[in-house]
Amino acid sequence: MTTLDEKSIYGPVTSWKTDFDHADPSYNENAHEIWNELRGTCPVAHTERYGGTWLPVTHELVHEIAYDTEHFSSRGVVVATVKPSDLPDAIPAPIGGAPPITSDPPFHQDARRIMLPAFSPKTIEQWEPEIRKLCRELIADMKKADVVDAAVQFAQHIPVNVIARMLGFPPEDGEIFRGFVHDVLESINLAPGQRAEAFMALDAYVAKQVQDHIDNPRDDLTNFLLNAKIYDQPLSLQHVGGSIILLLIAGIDTTWSAIGSSLWHLATNPVDRRRLVDNPALMPTAIEEFLRAYAPVTMARVVKDDYNFHGNEMKQNDWVLLPFPAANRDPEEFENADQVLIDREVNRHAAFGLGIHRCLGSNLARLELRVAVEEFIAAFPDFELAPDEVVKWSVGQIRGPRELPVRINARTL
Amino acid sequence: MQVKVDQSKCQGHNRCYAIAPELFDVDDLGNAFEIGDGVVSPQLVEKARLAVANCPEYAISIVED
Ligand code: HEM
């Protein structure tokens, strides 16, 4: 079952409880079974990999850590072979390399507040027609093919194009920065140098775009950030660049995954697909249920000082994963947690995190997800997984299908 | 019946505003507040309970008459 990436610097996983590796492909492929097993035995798994990493799997513990900024720092949110404490040039807490996601209180709130107005529900609503148009263009581009890849030809292009338009970057550059983002998020168990190279390439690309906005100001999110002030001073170029990189990294693979997983569900559950096609009023609860059941994002924290967490001896600078997707499947918090119920009315899911780092892009992500699903099922009211083809899932902290070949059985075009 | 958003707990998930825009509004930062004095008319009681039950931060409370 384990098809370990040959490039990993660690060996095959011997136990999910004491030697887990969330970057082993079999983790994301079997995530729900792994969490169920761990929840029943130990709610906090451990591995020596990545210099020591913990994995709590209950809603209660994930909630507790997300709220506890005193013992857990956000200065590293993507577990990697190199820790923030090993990098002499790393920007220390409470700011971190990509505010606000890498920031801790009290700085976090000030950095976050700058960006909030650009992502409030009422600002984001205005993007709906543009997102819908984009989805329709992507569908039209798929022409009349019998088999289409809903992840590669559809889902992945939506967040890239939307964020490029918001930032005022050339839309045709989407391919370029999607590549960098992939390397930063998915290549976490490669030799350290390779990931650093991806970061440098992304930095250089963004610096060029920012300079272009300084020279030719326009009305977009990049100039909004360039004009923003913190403590009555303009943001440093480092802060502006870091925030843009954050938006690219935080917004693309995540939303791509959410759209892909939702379409995967509809491809594999014909009853739900038919219900949603026949009764669009179910869309709001269906979208929240897809977000709960297939939550794509696991975050991480860094242990500030040695800390005994419910009997687990955590050491300073250990990593702690925050698997919001596992919290969302905890039967202590959700009735019928393992069933996907598209009319679930009570759904306090944590797909967008909990506490002060609540996903800043959640209104945008929800809008993209809803419009993408609406347009896909409107154009293709009947589709299923393509026989003889395989679905490929991502590797690492963002979980979703990277290849999703589906056969179109009915189309309205 | 009245609904009340605890501003110190609300993180702006906007579930309440999506479920019951008759009862909740959001400010420029995306944080929610109850409209007017938060009084819930009889036909909105069900929506008010759903908003409470879907707030991930447990930030909304109901004051029964
Ligand atoms: C379905 C898609 C998405 C999911 C599931 C998701 C999930 C999350 C989660 C769980 C966090 C919490 C991080 C933590 O606790 O450390 C987060 C933070 C964040 N997300 Fe998203 N995200 C999505 C899409 C987006 C989009 C589209 C954007 C922006 C374009 C975005 C921007 C951010 C930012 C800036 C933060 C940091 C907020 C802070 O630290 O205060 N996300 N996201």
Ligand code: SF4
């Ligand atoms: S659902 Fe809760 S956290 Fe979200 S906006 Fe409403 S009150 Fe705030």
